[in-house]
Amino acid sequence: MLPIKVTAAADSQIQKAADWWLANREKAPQAFKEELQRGFALISQRPDAGAKATNVRLKDVRRIHLSRIRYFVYYRVQGRQVEVLALWHSSRLKGPVLKEPPDQPLQPTAEKRGG
8 A cells, every 4th residue: 555645736736626616516515535645545556557647748657537527636655655636526628738747746646624
């Protein structure tokens, strides 16, 4: 099991999506948080579970689809951790523009914030 670290860019995307979800999905307000936690658990336990992301330029990036909420989680294994790079809605035609994160501490996982 590898720890999950979320880049600042991904953390911002997760927070915006979580805020939107809570404001607009009254019948399933916890679905976003539940699916994100489920996805993070999967990639922590089986980092190779995601498909190779062919729509991004960074190397070794994978993605999983969170079908219940229709988002992709883009990630890669960096050393002994899983680095979450982006949260991207599946309705978008193009993938996210991913860049190497700056050399700064990574954010704690969004699930710990109650997002």
